[in-house]
Amino acid sequence: MRKRKLVSFDWAMKRLLRSKANYEVLEGFLSELLKEDITILEVLESESNKEDKYDKFNRVDLKVKTGKQEIVIIEVQYEREFDYLQRILFGVSKTITEHIVESDPYYKVRKVISVNILYFNLGEGKDYVYKGKTVFRGVHENDKLRLSTQQKELYKAERIADIYPEYYLIKINQFDDIARDTLDEWIYFFKNEEIKEGFKAKGLAKAKAVLDIMKLSEEERRVYAKYADNLRYQASMFQSTYISGEMDGIKKGRREGLEAGKKEGRKEGLTEAKTDVAINLLDILDNDIISQKTGLSLERVMKLRNMQLKA
Numbered sequence: 095m096r097k098r099k100l101v102s103f104d105w106a107m108k109r110l111l112r113s114k115a116n117y118e119v120l121e122g123f124l125s126e127l128l129k130e131d132i133t134i135l136e137v138l139e140s141e142s143n144k145e146d147k148y149d150k151f152n153r154v155d156l157k158v159k160t161g162k163q164e165i166v167i168i169e170v171q172y173e174r175e176f177d178y179l180q181r182i183l184f185g186v187s188k189t190i191t192e193h194i195v196e197s198d199p200y201y202k203v204r205k206v207i208s209v210n211i212l213y214f215n216l217g218e219g220k221d222y223v224y225k226g227k228t229v230f231r232g233v234h235e236n237d238k239l240r241l242s243t244q245q246k247e248l249y250k251a252e253r254i255a256d257i258y259p260e261y262y263l264i265k266i267n268q269f270d271d272i273a274r275d276t277l278d279e280w281i282y283f284f285k286n287e288e289i290k291e292g293f294k295a296k297g298l299a300k301a302k303a304v305l306d307i308m309k310l311s312e313e314e315r316r317v318y319a320k321y322a323d324n325l326r327y328q329a330s331m332f333q334s335t336y337i338s339g340e341m342d343g344i345k346k347g348r349r350e351g352l353e354a355g356k357k358e359g360r361k362e363g364l365t366e367a368k369t370d371v372a373i374n375l376l377d378i379l380d381n382d383i384i385s386q387k388t389g390l391s392l393e394r395v396m397k398l399r400n401m402q403l404k405a
Contacts, residue, residue, distance in 0.1 A: 100302065109317070165193060223281075
């Protein structure tokens with residue numbers, strides 16, 4: 095297994111990249127993604143930015159405010175969520191309401207850009223970078239609705255899409271490790287935690303210096319190692335339990351019918367995996383949320399909690 099030389103981007107977002115001295119790294123990535131020079135004014139704190147007992151789970155996000163007063167949400171996500179598209183919609187909506195004063199007119203609503211770095215397959219499609227924006231088209235004429243001259247002056251924008259949220263989905267697992275442009279160089283880093291010689295994307299030189307594992311303090315290396323182990327544990331827990339259940343089902347299928355046994359094994363393995371995850375969440379989440387996240391019934395989650403209390 096190749097020994098990593100650089101820490102992962104998600105951990106760096108938690109521990110290193112909030113420092114103003116390291117803004118150059120985030121500015122570089124966002125400049126390559128958005129195809130314009132980005133200057134970060136500040137990192138905006140929120141509950142999801144804080145370091146707490148939730149840190150061990152497979153989600154991290156960061157909010158920054160750019161020189162154009164736009165708010166960018168950057169999220170790294172490892173764990174598969176079938177309702178993820180609704181989740182990013184909720185996150186953007188929440189950010190909009192968090193950053194407007196109740197008495198402000200609507201034209202002061204901030205532009206929000208949602209950047210999602212995904213380590214699982216979301217939806218179906220051949221590309222590995224997807225962009226979503228809002229466009230209004232005529233039902234009869236198929237023309238695109240435009241801002242009036244007065245609205246352009248009011249919003250300081252040229253297009254309606256410039257005032258509505260934008261969404262970027264970067265599907266890391268679908269990237270083929272061939273860097274065709276400077277954005278690909280960043281995606282290569284996200285996937286491999288390595289910056290190749292000759293890469294010239296904005297911010298990567300600073301990233302290579304800041305994220306060098308050997309330059310971390312002993313305490314930072316210890317914390318990073320623990321964080322990486324937690325990610326591997328979460329991933330392997332699903333995989334190994336699922337496979338174990340499938341193998342048991344195959345053995346059973348040899349007695350009762352091979353095909354029926356495979357189906358039973360998959361079902362048992364998946365249920366056991368969900369149960370293991372639910373047990374790990376009991377100390378930090380309530381029963382309803384655990385039920386939603388794992389797919390287990392509320393009654394099953396309540397039984398697991400009662401068993402934990404009696405233990």
